[in-house]
Amino acid sequence: MKSIIKGGLVLLPHADDFVKLDIVVDDSGNISELGDDIAITGNEMTHVIDVTDKYIIPGLINAHAHLFASGNLSDKKPTAVVVKTIAALLQTKVGKKILTDRMKHNALTELRTGVTTIRSVGEFHYLDVKLRDDAEKEVGIYPNLLVSGFLLSITGGHGAPYLALESDSPWDGRKNVRKNVKAGVDWIKICATGGVTDARRVGEAGALQFTEEEMTAICQEAHKVNLMVAAHAQSTEGVRLALRAGVDTIEHGAAMDEEIIQLFKNNPKSYRGYSALIPTFAPAAPFTLLDPNDLKLDPITVKNAEIVYHNMITGYKQALENDIKIGVGNDASMTFVTHYDFWRELDYASQIANLKPIDVITRATAGNAEIIGLKDKIGTIEPSKMADLLILSTNPLNNLKHLTDIYCVVKSGTVVPDKNADFFEPLNALLDDIADNKLPESLNKISLEEE
């Protein structure tokens, strides 16, 4: 027995309410026992964590994040000159050190605010691989990290040239998979279509980029070495081609037809026979719901975000209706998406589809664990799983905002040191207004238009 977490109210797998249970954690940081009022046996070294009447849920899993930026408003679309300068800086040792420190800071911010596992889907220069390796040496201090290294994209495609390895044939695509594998990634991330952040014209966000043939080669190469493939796809046709090629997750998503629905549920070329959808509402909703003039937002970005957002909502609702596996990821690092408010993505997912808090919490824990391939280790509170826990002072099943009322976060049985995260107050106010007023209003309008 390494530690015992005593007196808390625990959310067990498949349960829809809390039960009072003690949690015993072994020396390796895994849960070894759950029980009612467990006695502490013989070992004085046992650390007792008293959480009497606090609410304990599994640590949250962010299935789509990046660590390279803060998400604050100051990180708005940079000019070409700024991008070039940053890229040049990143070629230097000093530049890499600055970015690594920033990524570390952002990963810790996620952890302190309840995210105990992050699937990072695209970073610069394999700094994410290094961060993951360093983190593994400091168990209990860092979140679990799954990393993807560079994106794979076509020449001039989404994320290229600085954030992506470019290729224009099936064989060159395979080569880029091999480069990422050699560097030590856990996932392969590809860009099936253009994206909002670097689109140069309206409509580019969902425009087709890789061909089906290229993506098929990439998926084969990745699956061959037991890695799964995540595809950025922001249009119906992009989603279709990526699924036909065998990708394992569709990031963002779009409206579906029957072929697409069937491919999600039964995808013969995917690694596990199905593909999952990870919508990301947090970076898209603010562009649509805030006044672009107030914020001096780039008009092309606003228009593309609007198209993508509505398409994503349609796809998300269809996925729910058709029992497609849906994960939760917030695309942290994008403008408006900080590392300390993952709860907002759960709130969007809940409000948009009228889901109960328990449904989205389950998707962001057990559901995400399965989708990212870690269901044997994380996602639920039960013996042999990692003791990754989010312990709250108020009941999150009554209101998802209670996910911010954190008593403590436990990573592998160790209480994560509390340090004030840097909160961006003006941004928080804007986003609170969206969640409380603008989003419900806009959803009313959408459902009226549909009828």
Ligand SMILES: [Zn+2]
């Ligand atoms: Zn992303």
